[in-house]
Structure formats: structure tokens, C-alpha cells
Amino acid sequence: MAAPNLNLNDARLYIDGQWIDRSDAPQIAVVDPFTEQVVGHIAGGSAADVDLAVTAARRAFETFSRSTVEERLDLLGRILALLEERSELFAQAIVTEMGAAIGFARASHVPYGTAHVRVQMEVLQRYNFLSSEGGTAMAKEPIGVCALITPWNWPLYQITAKVAPAIAAGCTVVLKPSELSPYSAQLFAQVMHDAGVPAGVFNLVGGTGEVVGAALASHPEVDMISITGSTRAGVLVAQAAAVTVKRVVQELGGKSPNVFLDDADFENGVAKGVLAGMRNVGQSCSAPTRMLVPASRLAEVEALAVAAAASIDVGDPHDEKTTMGPIANAAQYARVQAMIAVGIDEGAKLLCGGPGLPTGLEHGFFVQPTVFSNVTPGMRIAQEEIFGPVLVIMPYQDEAEAIAMANDTIYGLGAHLQSSNPERARRVAGRIRAGQVHINYPTWNGHAPFGGYKRSGNGREYGVYGLEEYLETKAIIGY
Numbered sequence: 001m002a003a004p005n006l007n008l009n010d011a012r013l014y015i016d017g018q019w020i021d022r023s024d025a026p027q028i029a030v031v032d033p034f035t036e037q038v039v040g041h042i043a044g045g046s047a048a049d050v051d052l053a054v055t056a057a058r059r060a061f062e063t064f065s066r067s068t069v070e071e072r073l074d075l076l077g078r079i080l081a082l083l084e085e086r087s088e089l090f091a092q093a094i095v096t097e098m099g100a101a102i103g104f105a106r107a108s109h110v111p112y113g114t115a116h117v118r119v120q121m122e123v124l125q126r127y128n129f130l131s132s133e134g135g136t137a138m139a140k141e142p143i144g145v146c147a148l149i150t151p152w153n154w155p156l157y158q159i160t161a162k163v164a165p166a167i168a169a170g171c172t173v174v175l176k177p178s179e180l181s182p183y184s185a186q187l188f189a190q191v192m193h194d195a196g197v198p199a200g201v202f203n204l205v206g207g208t209g210e211v212v213g214a215a216l217a218s219h220p221e222v223d224m225i226s227i228t229g230s231t232r233a234g235v236l237v238a239q240a241a242a243v244t245v246k247r248v249v250q251e252l253g254g255k256s257p258n259v260f261l262d263d264a265d266f267e268n269g270v271a272k273g274v275l276a277g278m279r280n281v282g283q284s285c286s287a288p289t290r291m292l293v294p295a296s297r298l299a300e301v302e303a304l305a306v307a308a309a310a311s312i313d314v315g316d317p318h319d320e321k322t323t324m325g326p327i328a329n330a331a332q333y334a335r336v337q338a339m340i341a342v343g344i345d346e347g348a349k350l351l352c353g354g355p356g357l358p359t360g361l362e363h364g365f366f367v368q369p370t371v372f373s374n375v376t377p378g379m380r381i382a383q384e385e386i387f388g389p390v391l392v393i394m395p396y397q398d399e400a401e402a403i404a405m406a407n408d409t410i411y412g413l414g415a416h417l418q419s420s421n422p423e424r425a426r427r428v429a430g431r432i433r434a435g436q437v438h439i440n441y442p443t444w445n446g447h448a449p450f451g452g453y454k455r456s457g458n459g460r461e462y463g464v465y466g467l468e469e470y471l472e473t474k475a476i477i478g479y
Helices: 047-064 069-085 087-098 102-126 155-169 183-194 209-218 231-242 266-282 295-310 330-345 399-406 422-429 463-468
Strands: 012-015 018-021 027-032 037-043 130-133 136-142 145-149 172-176 202-204 224-228 247-251 257-260 290-294 349-352 370-373 390-396 414-418 436-439 471-477
Touching: 012 047, 012 183, 027 087, 047 145, 047 172, 047 202, 047 209, 069 087, 069 102, 069 155, 069 183, 087 102, 087 155, 087 183, 102 155, 102 266, 102 463, 145 155, 145 209, 155 172, 155 183, 155 224, 155 463, 172 209, 183 202, 209 224, 209 231, 224 231, 231 247, 257 266, 257 399, 266 290, 266 295, 266 390, 266 414, 290 295, 290 399, 295 349, 295 370, 295 390, 330 370, 330 390, 390 399, 399 422, 414 422, 422 436
Parallel strands: 145 172, 145 224, 172 202, 224 247, 257 290, 257 414, 290 390, 370 390, 414 436
Antiparallel strands: 012 018, 012 202, 027 037, 130 136, 136 471, 349 370
16 A cells, blocks of 8 residues: 655545545644745634534444454554554654654654554553452443544654554544644544544544634543643643543643752763753653752763753754754744743853854754753742753752752653662652653653653553553443
């Protein structure tokens, strides 16, 4: 089967197993963040389109919910094969729609996105949907029609993190991707079609959060909604969903700490921490953008951080040598520039970077890799999610203060911890209020549950924990 081409002017929605032309709908411009030019348009779906998609998903649920594990494994296998076959097409789309450097798109965006499908296949192969004890059976059953709202910063990765477990569970879905990076979703819908997903099981309605997202959140026939986005967006979805008492899973904002205990490997760890915080141009909700270090090592950390930031090659995202492309859209670019100015006004020590374009670049939403030091917990740049390549270094006096500072935000999505003492690292990790704690930069684990404490959200994604968000528990007494 030949792979489709990337259609930059795609006025279609995917509903009930077919592409539906919506060229009569409002057309939403898609801007290339490197050129700053409009490169295409997509159709903005309406509440009526949401109704059509939800009706199709409800009808399909009656049969798909009764599909066998083997049938769903076969389906996920076909989806996985097509994603891998079309990996370069997805990588090029991600460069166009949100400015990821092509090397990073190929090495991270696409393979991690496909990995979610592979992980759910592994989970599904061994998951026990029915257990019995003392005359009572516990059945795990698909929750129903699921609305999935995904963000612009990891466009494929976040789609597969939601769609794969929903399909594995036997649910049907309506996907609303970000209108700011829509091309990955259009390509993904074609993958679902070509993989032979039954009509109505997967539906795609593009458009804005104000129209499509709101209609999905309040729809009485949607049983569950899963959103990845800002805390503000998550609150609005939860408020709209409350009226129909649907399940709400939220993966929201973060301001993750990277705590260096005094026995850490500073020589290697600081550089890795800078690159981790600025990965994907800092546009990751779990990015470790607060580096907490012993005050006695501050000067050493500053020098190491500046050297690491200088190693980042910022430029044309299509260039194989580039390691950091532009910020994904104009609104986020303005936000990052404003927060850099806030840091300077607050009196933080600017070590490198700062406002304006990097040297040699005359267009594009580029931000200089920026590092602040002597940042105190009360500063806005220490508390607010910047979502750009901006790292703050915060000195502490002792371990107790480090833990207190790590927990001193409204967020609790992720955290990093550096120490050469495994027992000490585990003890400190246990006191950090976050959904994930990474000790000494471990490799990515698609089975590890991902989600937040506090205002970083509710529920978990990835692995078996992600699958179970799409399941209801039924007790059958007298079984």
C-alpha cells in the first residue's frame, strides 16, 4: 500500500470510517514556525460534526467492545506496521507543523510515538480482564466512547499515548488534535483507515478547543475525556464535563525540578540536565527546568551549564546538523520572550541567552538557549511554566531545603534527582511530590505510569496504568 503524501490544505474530517469534505467550514491557517508563513489550512469542525462523530463512535462501540483480545492485537499490529513504514512522512510533517529539528523528529517524536502502540500490545497480551475470588468475579470492561484532546508540542506521541490504550481496551474514540499542529493527526487518521479500523471506532474532528473541545467535554454520549494541555485548558474541560459526570483524565502543566545532591556527578549531570530541560525546545510539560544545586557548587554548575547551552545548534529545522529548531507557534514564542524579560526584571543572573533571536537568524520563532542563576523560589520564572528553552538554577543550603524547594510549586508532574548513593536517592525521591521521579537520567520506559500530582492533573497514561483509565470495574457476585 503506497503511503499518502502530506496534504497541507486538508479540509477533511474523518468520521464513521470515511473522509468527509468540510471545505465549507471555517478554515484554520497552519503556520510554519521556521518561515513564519502560512503553509496550509485545515477545516474547523463544529458541534454538529462532533455529534456525527460521537454518534458513529456510540454505534461502533456496541460491537467493538465485544471484540476479542486477539482481534485488537491484530489491529494494533497493523497500525504499528503502518506507523513504522511511514515514519519519515510523520517526521517531515512534525518539522513543518511545529518546527522540531528533523534529527530530533526522527530520533524521538516518531519512534516514541510508535512505541506507545508497541507497549499497549505488550500490555494487552498479558492483561487479565476477568478474575474471580470467593464467588465474586471482577470484570474489567471498556468504558465506552472516549474523547481525546491532544496538544501541539508532541503531536504524534500524545495521539498514540491515548488512542493505543483506548483501542486495546475496546473503546471507541473521537480525537481532537491541536489545530496548531494538525498534520500528524491527519496522517494518523489515514493510518487508522488503511489498517482497517472498523467504521466509527476511530474518528477525527479537527478544530478549536472553544468549539470542538467544548462540545466533546459537555457531550452526554461521551463517557470519558482525556486531555493533555495547559492547566487552564484542563480546568475548563473538567468544568464542562462535570455536568454529565464523565471520567476526566488530565495531563497538564509542570515545573519539574532537577535536584543535584552534593554527591552527584556534576561534570556529566549538569550538561545532561541542561539538554533535558531544553529538549524539544523546552516544550515538554515534564521538562526539568529548575536545576536545584548546593550553594557551595553554584559557580561550578554555572560554568558547566553555560558550556552545555553553547553546544546546542539552533537553526533551520530541516538541516541535519540542527539540534534545536524554533518555538512551535507565535503565541508561545511571545510567551517565552516575555518570561525571559520577567527573569531579567526580577533580578535573576542571566548567564547566557536572553531576549531576541539567536545570532545569524533573521526569521522564525527562535529563542536563544537561556540560563538564569541565583533564582529564588518567589520569582515568577521559578514558579510559572515557561515552555521554552529557559533553565533556572536555584541554590540551596541543605537536603531539607532542596526537598522543600522541589515541592514548592503548584505542579507535580515530574522530577529528576542526581546522586551517587542509590539508597539516599531513593529516600529523597520518596519525598518529592511528583508522578514520576527520574534518578540519574534513566532510559525512557513506556510502561512507567505518567501523570501528575497537584495541578499537573489526574489519572495516568502509559503501560497498564494507561490501559486501565479506559476500563470500568464490574463486580459479578455469585459468579
